Amino acid sequence: MSTKKVEFISSRENECIKRVKKLHDKKYREEFRSFIIEGLKLVKEAIEYQIECINLVIFSQQAKEKYQEFFEECKYLLQDGKIKRVIEVPDKLFEYITTTSTPQGILAECIFVDKDINFIKNLRRVVIADNLQDPGNLGTLIRCADAFGFDAVVTTKGTVDIYNPKTTRATMGSLFHLQIMREAEEGKLIKILKDNSFAVYVATPYGDIEISKIVPDKRFCIVIGNESEGVSDSFAKVATRKIKIPMVGKTESLNAAVAASIVLYELRKR
Amino acid sequence: MSTKKVEFISSRENECIKRVKKLHDKKYREEFRSFIIEGLKLVKEAIEYQIECINLVIFSQQAKEKYQEFFEECKYLLQDGKIKRVIEVPDKLFEYITTTSTPQGILAECIFVDKDINFIKNLRRVVIADNLQDPGNLGTLIRCADAFGFDAVVTTKGTVDIYNPKTTRATMGSLFHLQIMREAEEGKLIKILKDNSFAVYVATPYGDIEISKIVPDKRFCIVIGNESEGVSDSFAKVATRKIKIPMVGKTESLNAAVAASIVLYELRKR
Structure with missing residues (x-):
């Protein structure tokens, strides 16, 4: 047992508060190589599945009272050296650093x-998000990939940031359940896929x-394209199969997140 | 050909402008028995599938220039007596009546x-939205029901308003493609379903x-429940089948709209 204690911070000028605030911006996320997650569910999932990635946990005073049991758990993990820092802040200061309207x-x-793109060699069932723009859609895609037994989600350059707070929120923690590779250069990604016999x-x-x-190959990736433009030409060109969702009504399209989910569902691990 | 002309309105005090503004609120939608839809796609779908429901079409001056072809079409339909009123307003006034942030x-x-609930007797494949709360989810559900060949969507009392601008937008026009019954009293709805041998x-x-x-019965309804609470007890009690989506990953749940879409997909008309 270490003697680490919960810290109390009340100033906006504190270095840690300043860093967290900066992490709202992708620029600083890239600089610090870290991101923020919010809410009981997400933080619990991070602790359960990837506790080593957690730099610090912050509670507002209200949340400390309301989620007392979880606060005690974090205190214990702090003393045990599993979490590096646990911080308590006044409610007002929390409002300053939150990424949501209802924190x-x-x-x-x-x-x-995220892992290096070459890690893909170890995998069999991969989802590729190719130029997806909506953070909620990307989060939902990651959640579905998890639910349907995929090994990894890879995003291409041009796709919305996987560490965008809206994305992480929509993953509901699935971000910590599967492998993530991000902002892959398309040409390089396609080469690795081909070299490793991915359908x-x-x-x-x-x-x-x-x-x-479709009867899925033993090793495959499924490419989900941009919400309005669809899959990019480079992937269309190397496609083993071009698959569609059967529709019978008067509408010619589905919501992008919905269409992707149905595709992952059909390709699920059985 | 009538001699009806496009009207120009520039005052917020105009009766028509005042009414449109009021239609943002459910209270006034119920009073006037009308609702607003926005955007090229939605208005086009309404014209194509249910032109008789259109009271009036409003263009901002900018939109009149930008969507000239569609404006001309509306003018023609006005002269032909198919649309009752076509109105042009200054961009500023449009901003006052719009329901979106990017009109x-x-x-x-x-x-x-919507139709009377007894109309259900004529149908075979019905989706029931039971206490759905999110307007986007309801709209997405209606769009999916359309894509997968359902005859109708019925909402129960307590479900978000089908005429909420966020709902109509998310339907992408499917609202005009299938039958709609709304705010059905659960007990009454269940009786009608039973009396008409719906699974x-x-x-x-x-x-x-x-x-x-599941091999769908010839006549069935599928009940989609509330985002967090699921299906209400009254429906759970009379269920012919309780169906689930297989999941294999570390997550125990799917986004509500996604889960509903997968269910409708599997029950699609083949």
Whole structure:
């Protein structure tokens, strides 16, 4: 047992508070190689699955009372040396650093969890987010990839930041459950996929095979494209299969997150 | 050909402007039995599928220039007596009546399109939204119901308003493609379903059969419950089947709209 204690910070000028505030911006996330997650659920998932990535946990005074049991758990993990810092701040100061409009009063700073793109060689079932723009859609995609037994989510350069607070929130913790590779250069990514015999499926309304007819290869990736433009040409060109979702009504399209989810569902691990 | 002309309105005190502004509130939608839709796509879909419901179409001056072809089409439909009123307003006034933060400058007032609950007797494949709270989720559900060949969406009392601008926007026009029944009293709805031999499927994480194993009855409804509470007891009690989505990862749940979409996909018309 170490003798580490919960710190109390009340000034906006404190270095730690200044850093957390800066982490709202991608620029500083890249500089510090860390990001923030918020809310009981997310912080709990980080502790359960990737505790080594946690730099610090911050509670507002209100949250300390309200989530007393969880606060005690964090205190214990601090004393045990598993979490580096636990900080208590006045409610007003928490409002200053929060990324949400309805904060729960719990926030953590985490070190980047993504892996080098070459790590893909160890995997079999990979989701590629290719130029996805909406942070909520990317988060939902990661959550689905988790639910349906994929090994990893890879984002290409041009895709919204995986560490955007709106993305991490939408993952509901799945960010910590599977492998993440981010901002891969498309050419390099395609080369690695080919070199490692991945079948490349792309999801597109212009697909020539219905998703339900696909019997997935032992090793494959599924490429989910941009919300309005779809999958980029470079992936379309190397596609092993172009798959579509059957639709019978008067509408010609589905919400992007919904379409991606149905595709991952059909390709789920069985 | 009538001699009807495009009107120009520039005052907030104009009766028509005042009414459109009031339609942001559910209270006034109920009073006037009408609602507003916004954006090129939605208004076009309304014209194509349910032109008789359109009371008036409003263009901002900018939109009149930008969407000239569509403006001309509306002018023609006005002269032809198919649309009752077409109105042009200054951009500033449009900003006053818009329901979105990034308006396209096209808006229409429509008469309620929902049908009496007894109309369900004529249908075979029905989606029931039971206490759904998020307008975007309800809209996405309606869009999916359309894509997968359902006949109708019924909302129960307590579900978010189908005519909420966020809902209509998320439907992307599917609101005008299928039958809508709204704010049904649960007891009455269940009686009608039973009297007309509908199989009642409820979607729940605690289901005892996987959705992919279901062979849909000739006549059925699928009940999609509240985002956090799930399906209400009254539906759970009368369920013919309780169905779940198979999940294999470390997450125990899916985004509500995503889960509903996968269920509708599996029950799609084939």
